[in-house]
Amino acid sequence: MQLFDVYPLNDITITSARGSRVYDDKGQEYLDLYGGHAVISIGHTHPHYVERLTSQLNKVGFYSNSVKIPGQVELANLLGKVSGREDYQLFLCNSGAEANENALKLASFHNGRKKVVAFRKSFHGRTSLAVAATDNPAIVAPVNATADVTFLPFNDVEALEDFFAREGDKVSSVIIEGIQGVGGINVASEPFLQAIRRLCDQYDAIFVADSVQCGYGRTGKFYSHDHSGVSADIYSMAKGMGNGFPVAGISIAPKLHPKYGMLGTTFGGNHLACAAASAVLEVMAKDRLMEHAAGLGEYWMTELRKFPQIKEVRGKGLMIGLEFGEEWKDLRKNLLAKHRIFTGEAKPYVIRLLPALNLEKADADRFLEALQTEFSAKA
Ligand code: PLP
Numbered sequence: 001m002q003l004f005d006v007y008p009l010n011d012i013t014i015t016s017a018r019g020s021r022v023y024d025d026k027g028q029e030y031l032d033l034y035g036g037h038a039v040i041s042i043g044h045t046h047p048h049y050v051e052r053l054t055s056q057l058n059k060v061g062f063y064s065n066s067v068k069i070p071g072q073v074e075l076a077n078l079l080g081k082v083s084g085r086e087d088y089q090l091f092l093c094n095s096g097a098e099a100n101e102n103a104l105k106l107a108s109f110h111n112g113r114k115k116v117v118a119f120r121k122s123f124h125g126r127t128s129l130a131v132a133a134t135d136n137p138a139i140v141a142p143v144n145a146t147a148d149v150t151f152l153p154f155n156d157v158e159a160l161e162d163f164f165a166r167e168g169d170k171v172s173s174v175i176i177e178g179i180q181g182v183g184g185i186n187v188a189s190e191p192f193l194q195a196i197r198r199l200c201d202q203y204d205a206i207f208v209a210d211s212v213q214c215g216y217g218r219t220g221k222f223y224s225h226d227h228s229g230v231s232a233d234i235y236s237m238a239k240g241m242g243n244g245f246p247v248a249g250i251s252i253a254p255k256l257h258p259k260y261g262m263l264g265t266t267f268g269g270n271h272l273a274c275a276a277a278s279a280v281l282e283v284m285a286k287d288r289l290m291e292h293a294a295g296l297g298e299y300w301m302t303e304l305r306k307f308p309q310i311k312e313v314r315g316k317g318l319m320i321g322l323e324f325g326e327e328w329k330d331l332r333k334n335l336l337a338k339h340r341i342f343t344g345e346a347k348p349y350v351i352r353l354l355p356a357l358n359l360e361k362a363d364a365d366r367f368l369e370a371l372q373t374e375f376s377a378k379a
Contacts (some may be wrong), residue, residue: 012030013025014030017045018044018045019046019356020032020033020043020355020356020358020359020360020363021044022044022342028340030336030341030342031339031340031342031366031367032355033341033343033344033353033354033355033359033363033367034342034343034344034352034354035354035355035356037354038181038239038240038319038344039244040240040243040244041239041241041243041284042243042279042280042284043356044244044356046279046283048279048282048283049243049276049279049280049283052275052276052282053272053275053276053279057272061271061272062267062271062272063270064266065265065266065268065269069269069270069271069274071269071274071278072090072269072274074274074278075090075092075269075274075278075281076089076090078278078285079251079281081285082217082222082281082284083223083251084222084226085231085235085251087253087254088235088251088253088254089251089254089256090250090251091106091249091250091252091263092247092248092249092273093250093269094248094265094268094273095238095246095248096124096125096210096212096237096238096239096248097125097126097130097131098130098265098268099212099236099238099250100129100130100133100208100210100212100236101125101127101128101129102236102250102263103175103208103234104116104129104133104172104173104175105263106206106234106250106252106256106262107172107206107208107233108172108173109262110206110256110257111172111204111205113171113172113205114148114170115148115150115171116129116132116149116172116173117150117152117160117171117174117205118133118134118149118151118174118175118176119135119152119153119176119180120135120151120152120153120154121135121183121184121186122134122135122175122176122177122180122183122210123136123177123180123181123182124175124212128143128144129144129146131144132145132146133149135183150163150167154186154188154192155186156192157191160192160195160199161199164199164203168199168202168203169203171203172205173207173208174196174200174205174206174207174208175208176188176196176208176225177210177211177212177213177214177224178193178210178211178215178223178225178226178227179219179224181213181214181319181346182346184314184347185314185315185320185321185350186321187314187315187316188225188228190227190229193228193230194228194230197228197230197231200233206233206234206256207234208232208233208235208236209223209225209232209234209235209236210236211235211236211237212236212237212238212239213239213319213354214319215235215237216237216239216240216284217240217284217289217293217317217357218240218293218319219293219294219297219315219317219319220290220291220293220294220295220297220316220317221290221317224316224319227316233253233255233256234250234251234252234253235250236248236249236250237249237250237251240280241277242273242277242280243279244276245272245277246273247269247276247277248268249269249277284357290317290357292357293317293357294317296318296359296361296364297315297316297317299361299364300318300320300364300367300368301320303364303368304320304322304371307375309324309328309375310322310323310324311324318355318357318359319354320352320353321346321350321351321352322352322353323349324349324351326348326349328349329348331351332351335351335370335371335374338370339374341367353367
């Protein structure tokens with residue numbers, strides 16, 4: 001049987017990893033500034049994480065949501081504290097798309113409406129409604145297309161106000177990434193997020209903060225939307241939540257009420273997933289990783305902005321986008337092949353930095369040196 005060929009692959013096989021380093025089957029070391037797509041939050045094979053998961057696996061790896069799972073309660077308490085949302089409720093699932101799907105569905109159950117407002121260049125996942133709310137027709141199958149999603153321009157308060165004035169009473173939810181990831185590291189402005197809050201309150205719509213990529217402490221606050229000073233009604237999260245273990249969830253405001261059977265999943269919130277997610281939060285709190293991400297991110301962006309070759313440096317904390325012109329189209333490839341540094345990308349010419357939150361300054365500097373070498377070589 002062949003693999004269904006949907007991923008353009010680097011010809012690299014990673015066989016071990018530690019912290020911000022990964023190693024291939026030939027023993028070559030790489031610096032990981034990509035974190036397997038913003039997933040590695042506390043570093044590869046973190047000892048506390050490995051210990052938590054293996055000891056859980058030796059007790060019980062899985063049982064369904066038909067019995068009490070104390071790890072879920074423990075995780076909810078920890079998450080409430082670390083995210084500053086102790087009055088919110090937690091529903092656990094398995095992936096970012098599923099988290100968004102549940103968030104949009106829950107909003108619709110709550111207000112009985114159908115319309116979703118999303119924004120240009122958004123990415124919310126590949127399941128039915130999540131992909132319909134994603135601004136990329138190439139990945140929306142005809143079966144997913146729905147007229148109930150409206151795309152508005154990102155960071156345009158006036159366009160949002162105009163739309164609400166016309167159709168606000170039909171809007172079920174507004175979904176927005178605090179920083180667009182796949183779209184190229186575009187930061188939602190504070191006035192824009194504040195306007196979403198105000199209009200959702202005015203029209204009884206639900207504010208869904210997609211925190212799948214930008215959340216979980218990556219930007220220096222637990223949810224990147226927190227920089228705006230307003231709260232969303234539902235936060236979706238995944239990626240960094242399990243440091244590689246597939247776990248996701250939504251954090252739900254008290255005004256949304258559960259009903260038996262309204263949401264559900266077989267695997268979501270299983271014993272191992274909860275152990276992984278709690279281990280991440282424990283390390284984040286103990287090692288003050290949000291503060292570290294904020295400080296290192298600020299230093300890194302200041303240094304990166306000194307390179308005239310970079311058209312724009314965008315982001316917050318350790319979610320950084322470097323915008324280049326076409327003349328640097330091979331840069332990311334060279335960083336990997338010559339300097340052994342993994343980075344992310346967004347089309348057409350944005351390099352995305354999404355490292356573990358405990359990345360060391362020396363590693364941030366190694367990236368700056370590699371860039372300098374590449375720029376000098378072409379000067
Ligand atoms: N939302 C955002 C902002 C994402 O970046 C992603 C994945 O890249 C998703 C949702 C989908 O998450 P998953 O791939 O876990 O379904």
